[in-house]
Amino acid sequence: MLLKKNWQEKRTLFTFLLPAILILLVSQAYPILYSLSISFRQWALAESLKPKGFVGFNNYIKAFKDPIFLNAIRISFVFCIVATSFEIILGFIIAYFTVGENFFLRLSRTILILPMVIAPVANGTIWRMMLNSQSGLINQLLRFIGIQGPNWLGAPGSALFSVIAIDIWQWTPFAMVVFLAGFSIIPNELYDAAKVDGAGRLKTLRYIIIPYIIPIGFIVLLFRLVDTLLVIDAIYTTTFGGPGFSTNVITLFIYWQALRYFNISYASATSWILSIFTLLIALSLMRFQKRVQTKMWGA
Amino acid sequence: MLKVRISYFNLLRFLIVFFAVLTVLVPFCYLFLNSIKLERDFRTIPPKLIPSEITFEYYREAFSKSGKISNYLMNSVLVTSAVVLISVFIGSLAAYSLSRFRKVYRFFSLIVYVILLVRFYPKVVMIIPYFILMKNLMLLDRLLAVIIAHVSIGMPFVVWLMIGFFDEIPKELEESGMIDGCGPWKRFIKIILPVTLPGIATAAIMTAILSWNEFLIASSVVSVNAKTLPILISGYISDKGINWGPMSAVSSVVILPMFLFALFTQKYLVRGLTFGAVKG
Numbered sequence: 241m242l243l244k245k246n247w248q249e250k251r252t253l254f255t256f257l258l259p260a261i262l263i264l265l266v267s268q269a270y271p272i273l274y275s276l277s278i279s280f281r282q283w284a285l286a287e288s289l290k291p292k293g294f295v296g297f298n299n300y301i302k303a304f305k306d307p308i309f310l311n312a313i314r315i316s317f318v319f320c321i322v323a324t325s326f327e328i329i330l331g332f333i334i335a336y337f338t339v340g341e342n343f344f345l346r347l348s349r350t351i352l353i354l355p356m357v358i359a360p361v362a363n364g365t366i367w368r369m370m371l372n373s374q375s376g377l378i379n380q381l382l383r384f385i386g387i388q389g390p391n392w393l394g395a396p397g398s399a400l401f402s403v404i405a406i407d408i409w410q411w412t413p414f415a416m417v418v419f420l421a422g423f424s425i426i427p428n429e430l431y432d433a434a435k436v437d438g439a440g441r442l443k444t445l446r447y448i449i450i451p452y453i454i455p456i457g458f459i460v461l462l463f464r465l466v467d468t469l470l471v472i473d474a475i476y477t478t479t480f481g482g483p484g485f486s487t488n489v490i491t492l493f494i495y496w497q498a499l500r501y502f503n504i505s506y507a508s509a510t511s512w513i514l515s516i517f518t519l520l521i522a523l524s525l526m527r528f529q530k531r532v533q534t535k536m537w538g539a
Numbered sequence: 540m541l542k543v544r545i546s547y548f549n550l551l552r553f554l555i556v557f558f559a560v561l562t563v564l565v566p567f568c569y570l571f572l573n574s575i576k577l578e579r580d581f582r583t584i585p586p587k588l589i590p591s592e593i594t595f596e597y598y599r600e601a602f603s604k605s606g607k608i609s610n611y612l613m614n615s616v617l618v619t620s621a622v623v624l625i626s627v628f629i630g631s632l633a634a635y636s637l638s639r640f641r642k643v644y645r646f647f648s649l650i651v652y653v654i655l656l657v658r659f660y661p662k663v664v665m666i667i668p669y670f671i672l673m674k675n676l677m678l679l680d681r682l683l684a685v686i687i688a689h690v691s692i693g694m695p696f697v698v699w700l701m702i703g704f705f706d707e708i709p710k711e712l713e714e715s716g717m718i719d720g721c722g723p724w725k726r727f728i729k730i731i732l733p734v735t736l737p738g739i740a741t742a743a744i745m746t747a748i749l750s751w752n753e754f755l756i757a758s759s760v761v762s763v764n765a766k767t768l769p770i771l772i773s774g775y776i777s778d779k780g781i782n783w784g785p786m787s788a789v790s791s792v793v794i795l796p797m798f799l800f801a802l803f804t805q806k807y808l809v810r811g812l813t814f815g816a817v818k819g
Contacts, residue, residue: 252723253636260633260694267691268657271668278667334559337552348556350805352563357797357808359752361769362790366566369573369783375586377569383585409562414812421813441548470661473754477773491663498667499759511664522659 279509285502299509309510311485312493315400319489320468323407327464328457330408331415336445338416339423349420356413364477367406368393371478393479396486403475403487407468415460422456423449455533462525466518490514567794574598574787581783597788608771608789615751615767615793618682622689622750623743629690630697631739635727637698638705651702657695666759673760684760685767689753693746700745700811704738705731737807744804745811748797768793 279299283291303309338349355363370377371392379389392402426449434444472491475481481488481496488496494514498507573581577594580587601608641647669688670679678684708731716726732739754769761770772793775786801808 249723253639256632256636256723256727257640259629260698263629263687263691263694264654264657267669267687268665268695271665271672272660274668274671275664333555337555345556348560350802351560353801353805353808354567354798355563356812357748357752357801358794359754359769359772359797361752361754361772362793365772365775365786365790366570369787370566370569375581377565377588380585380588409566413563417809418813421809466659470663472663473769476754491661494661494663495666495755498663504667507667508664511661515660515664519656519660522656 275508276512278505279512281505283505285504291505295505299506300513302506303510303513308485308488309490309493312488312490315485315487316469316489316491318400319404319407319471320465323404323411323468323471324461324464326404326408327412327415328460330412331460332419332453332457334412335416335419335423336449339420352416353413355410356417358410360410360473361477363406363410364474367402367409367474368478371402394483396483399479399483399486403478406474406478407471410474411464411467415464418460418463419453419456422453426452451536455529455536458525458529458532462522462529465525466522469514469518469521570787570794571791573783574791576784578784597784598792601785601788601792608768608792610764611766611768611771612792614682614685614765618685618689618757618767619747619750621682621686622693623746625686625690626693626697626746627739627743630694630742631701631732631735632727633694634698634701635705635731638702651699654695654698657692658699662692662755665756669756670759679760680762680765682765685757685765688756688760689750692753692756693749696749697742697746700742701735701738704735708734737810740804741807741811744800744807748800751793751797 278291280294280296281291282293282295282298334352338345338352371379373379373389373391373394376392378392382389390398392398430448430452431444434448439447470491471489472495475487475489475492476495479487481492490510491514494507494511497503497510572588572590574597575593575595576587576590577592577596580591637647637651641651665688673679673681673684676684678687712730712734713726716730721729752769753767754773757767758770758773761767768789772786772789775782775789
């Protein structure tokens with residue numbers, strides 16, 4: 241190829257790449273490796289200003305014996321699985337019904353995207369007001385039909401459910417947008433063939449659209465599983481992990497350890513447990529998605 | 540028979556879409572109404588939904604000298620603009636280079652893969668090392684610290700997005716530039732960039748949203764002066780009493796620019812959101 245022999249071209253292209261690599265090394269690789277090294281040492285700011293000696297896997301072992309951390313894992317799992325399932329199902333349904341090119345459908349699509357572009361922090365404040373037990377809109381509406389609504393964010397029983405609902409509200413549009421893009425690449429011949437065979441709407445949905453869209457579903461699954469596992473902003477602004485530890489997801493647990501208790505090494509170790517876990521999920525889902533896609537759509 | 544079935548479908552469609560749109564719009568309207576409501580309307584039982592009198596007091600207060608929102612708004616604008624410029628410039632150069640290199644050397648595909656992983660690991664890992672790094676560089680509570688943090692998240696995204704656009708450029712276009720004797724720089728600016736402008740726009744929009752909304756890392760390196768708007772909002776949370784008016788006003792200020800973005804650049808936005816998910 242042209243590039244192989246052309247040294248000057250290669251050198252210039254390399255200088256194009258250099259700034260990006262430098263930035264990534266300083267602002268990503270260095271912090272990540274630094275936190276890895278701290279996770280094997282003993283360091284709490286309450287005891288000393290500098291990291292102390294090497295303690296091996298102690299911080300990691302401590303994490304798996306810490307009931308609060310184990311509880312955080314459980315809550316993260318519930319959050320992640322419930323939120324992701326609802327987002328995929330609702331996103332698919334809404335996308336299916338908003339396909340089309342008339343004015344109202346286009347307008348609806350524009351409106352439906354909005355929750356996704358606002359700051360998760362602002363999303364949190366909106367829902368803090370909506371779900372307020374005394375004067376929030378939700379409970380006002382419930383009172384209107386004669387039901388006394390619970391203290392959504394303030395009671396341990398409903399807080400987790402509420403923060404999950406907030407996540408669903410903000411991120412179902414993401415699933416919708418990706419599914420809409422998926423619908424647009426279904427070949428028209430498939431629809432025509434379905435029509436020739438006399439398939440109605442339901443049959444077309446069942447035998448054409450859903451099988452074709454499954455690889456897209458896996459992409460949504462990948463992004464939402466990872467992102468819900470890493471959720472923090474919206475919970476930070478609504479319950480801050482409470483009441484008790486009922487919404488204390490892993491990321492918030494780490495945040496507490498790092499920036500409230502200053503257990504630096506422990507926070508690093510737990511964040512590495514989370515990293516490894518999310519990367520495993522992301523990598524395996526990426527591979528799986530590719531396999532499904534090749535199987536469904538051909539190479 | 541067929542006619543009846545179609546109209547059932549449309550009825551169902553209408554109900555579902557209507558309900559979804561309502562679910563999205565009501566909280567936003569509620570927020571906005573709260574930001575123009577008088578204090579006493581919050582205190583009645585039950586609180587008044589529709590303001591008895593419209594007030595822009597909270598906005599005025601927020602933008603007054605003591606409210607300081609102007610400073611934070613300025614911070615947010617500065618950070619976001621800097622992050623967009625730097626990420627898009629450096630990111631697309633790198634993407635162009637990677638797109639060319641990886642067609643010849645497989646090793647560069649690995650780099651692309653590693654860059655992609657930045658999207659998938661918990662940002663909470665970064666907060667401590669990042670805090671220490673910025674402390675050592677004496678950048679704590681400076682805008683530059685926030686800018687570097689956001690570039691380090693935004694730029695990999697730009698690379699990932701732009702590689703797709705550069706890959707689609709036909710080889711002939713590049714070669715015709717070579718024959719005319721253009722060096723890589725000149726070719727990049729004169730030939731490649733104009734073709735990929737939609738990609739650049741998409742990248743810029745996505746980076747702007749990311750930087751404008753980012754809270755976690757910014758909050759860990761900022762204490763007083765370099766606060767951005769999302770950090771200001773989170774500050775209202777610790778207040779126990781009803782402080783809804785000011786909180787709603789500030790939240791509206793944060794949300795509005797992104798709304799306008801979404802409305803006017805929808806085409807690019809959707810492309811950015813689905814890119815990597817669905818090609819084309």
